[in-house]
Amino acid sequence: MTREKPKNLWLSRWGFILAATGSAVGLGNIWKFPYITGEYGGGAFVLMYLACILAIGIPVMMTEIAIGRRGRGSPIDAISRVVKESGGSQLWKAVGGMAMLAGFMILCFYVVVAGWAFAYTVKMLDGSLAATSVEALGGVFEAHNANPWQLGGWSVLVALLTLWIVAKGVQKGIENAVRWMMPGLAVMLLILVGYAFTSGGFSAGFDFLFSFDASKITGEALLAALGHAFFTLSLASGAILTYGSYLPDGQSVARTTFVVAICDTCVALLAGLAIFPIIFANGMSPSAGPGLIFMSLPLAFQQMPFGTAFGVLFFAMVSIAALTSAISMIEATVAYLNEKYGVSRFKAAAASGAVLLVISLLAMLSFNLMSGWTPMGKNFFDWLDYLTSRWMMPLGGIFIVLLAGYSLRSDIMRDELNLPPLAYALWLFMVRYVCPVLIMVVFLHALGWLMFDPVAQWYWIAGAVGLLAVLGELLRPRVVLALAGR
Numbered sequence: 001m002t003r004e005k006p007k008n009l010w011l012s013r014w015g016f017i018l019a020a021t022g023s024a025v026g027l028g029n030i031w032k033f034p035y036i037t038g039e040y041g042g043g044a045f046v047l048m049y050l051a052c053i054l055a056i057g058i059p060v061m062m063t064e065i066a067i068g069r070r071g072r073g074s075p076i077d078a079i080s081r082v083v084k085e086s087g088g089s090q091l092w093k094a095v096g097g098m099a100m101l102a103g104f105m106i107l108c109f110y111v112v113v114a115g116w117a118f119a120y121t122v123k124m125l126d127g128s129l130a131a132t133s134v135e136a137l138g139g140v141f142e143a144h145n146a147n148p149w150q151l152g153g154w155s156v157l158v159a160l161l162t163l164w165i166v167a168k169g170v171q172k173g174i175e176n177a178v179r180w181m182m183p184g185l186a187v188m189l190l191i192l193v194g195y196a197f198t199s200g201g202f203s204a205g206f207d208f209l210f211s212f213d214a215s216k217i218t219g220e221a222l223l224a225a226l227g228h229a230f231f232t233l234s235l236a237s238g239a240i241l242t243y244g245s246y247l248p249d250g251q252s253v254a255r256t257t258f259v260v261a262i263c264d265t266c267v268a269l270l271a272g273l274a275i276f277p278i279i280f281a282n283g284m285s286p287s288a289g290p291g292l293i294f295m296s297l298p299l300a301f302q303q304m305p306f307g308t309a310f311g312v313l314f315f316a317m318v319s320i321a322a323l324t325s326a327i328s329m330i331e332a333t334v335a336y337l338n339e340k341y342g343v344s345r346f347k348a349a350a351a352s353g354a355v356l357l358v359i360s361l362l363a364m365l366s367f368n369l370m371s372g373w374t375p376m377g378k379n380f381f382d383w384l385d386y387l388t389s390r391w392m393m394p395l396g397g398i399f400i401v402l403l404a405g406y407s408l409r410s411d412i413m414r415d416e417l418n419l420p421p422l423a424y425a426l427w428l429f430m431v432r433y434v435c436p437v438l439i440m441v442v443f444l445h446a447l448g449w450l451m452f453d454p455v456a457q458w459y460w461i462a463g464a465v466g467l468l469a470v471l472g473e474l475l476r477p478r479v480v481l482a483l484a485g486r
């Protein structure tokens with residue numbers, strides 16, 4: 001069977017790495033990672049997070065890139081082609097459809113949070129954050145959200161910037177943008193870490209991130225770490241698979257995956273090293289929750305020499321990180337419309353942008369005019385977050401590893417991954433047994449259907465992996481046939 005010819009390819013060797021790192025590094029690293037580390041108690045959480053990146057993030061990411069490159073298309077088209085090549089059921093396309101939808105839905109609320117970062121860059125500059133207490137800064141944050149024009153204006157700006165970059169194309173739009181944004185982001189981050197180093201709180205911040213306290217290892221924290229590993233690496237949302245479809249044939253999937261995962265992790269840790277010292281130096285609590293960077297941090301900056309300048313730098317960095325992630329969320333949809341209906345990327349971006357604006361408008365209104373509309377206790381913004389992170393990403397993750405581990409013809413992944421035999425066997429073991437069980441555990445627990453105490457869970461997980469391995473080997477031929485629809 002002849003393989004699909006790529007319509008688009010990254011221009012330079014670094015194209016994929018910069019774009020995929022741009023996708024991975026985002027609000028998840030700079031906004032969410034520090035505050036959940038704060039909530040779950042520091043070093044122990046960091047260690048669990050690293051373990052999840054290694055055990056799940058990396059194998060799943062390799063799988064997505066390999067399927068994307070083999071199928072050369074949007075998630076739906078790429079999956080359709082690889083299952084066709086394997087003689088499998090076209091039903092698997094639904095996994096691609098769900099991933100694409102998840103990416104789109106994440107974008108609908110992500111533009112709101114990204115809009116906060118853009119707005120705070122300006123607020124830091126014009127003195128609107130010159131308050132004297134965290135409570136007063138909380139008031140500023142609430143006032144910002146209560147005004148639909150202000151909140152909406154910033155979110156729409158982020159959405160338009162995102163669409164404009166994506167409409168310009170893979171090389172001229174995305175690759176050009178990440179080529180200067182990513183190095184810029186790295187420089188800004190290093191400057192901020194240097195600044196934090198001089199704040200007087202560096203050793204407290206460092207200890208908080210890296211000192212290990214075994215009592216903090218709880219089931220709850222492990223699950224938060226696992227869920228975050230998915231989100232931070234942009235998995236099961238179409239982004240990485242689509243970017244992988246532009247990866248030239250000669251480049252190693254494993255090596256690029258490791259580079260992206262390492263860069264993503266370093267940024268999360270460096271963001272922690274930039275934020276916590278400043279928080280500690282000003283006698284604040286690391287566990288302030290989602291408001292950590294929007295309430296505590298601006299106050300801390302004000303109390304420090306040159307704080308305003310570094311505060312502006314910080315929020316500008318968050319804005320860039322958010323933008324390079326946002327573009328990856330909509331790329332799958334644009335690639336799909338472009339391929340399926342033959343419309344130009346510009347028209348595809350315009351059409352998806354129209355839908356994006358309507359849905360994200362509802363997400364913005366959840367903070368003001370529609371704040372009273374909370375079916376089943378959640379506003380629209382929370383629903384988007386809940387549906388994607390609790391349901392769609394874990395389910396998508398399970399299906400993608402099952403597809404690669406059980407249904408695809410084995411030579412397909414072997415060719416694409418092109419690993420030494422031992423490394424290939426390890427990848428296969430991870431996607432067949434370890435990843436599905438661990439993701440299932442997060443999924444069920446997140447739904448509240450699975451409880452366990454901190455010690456028993458390890459036996460539970462190890463037992464489930466073992467059992468699945470045995471059953472998997474015994475039942476494999478039948479599972480393969482059933483999944484292949486024969």
Ligand code: PFF
Nearest residue numbers: 024026027028232234237239
């Ligand atoms: N990885 C991004 C972050 O950490 O902020 C979030 C993300 C990007 C999720 C792209 C999903 C996606 F498709």
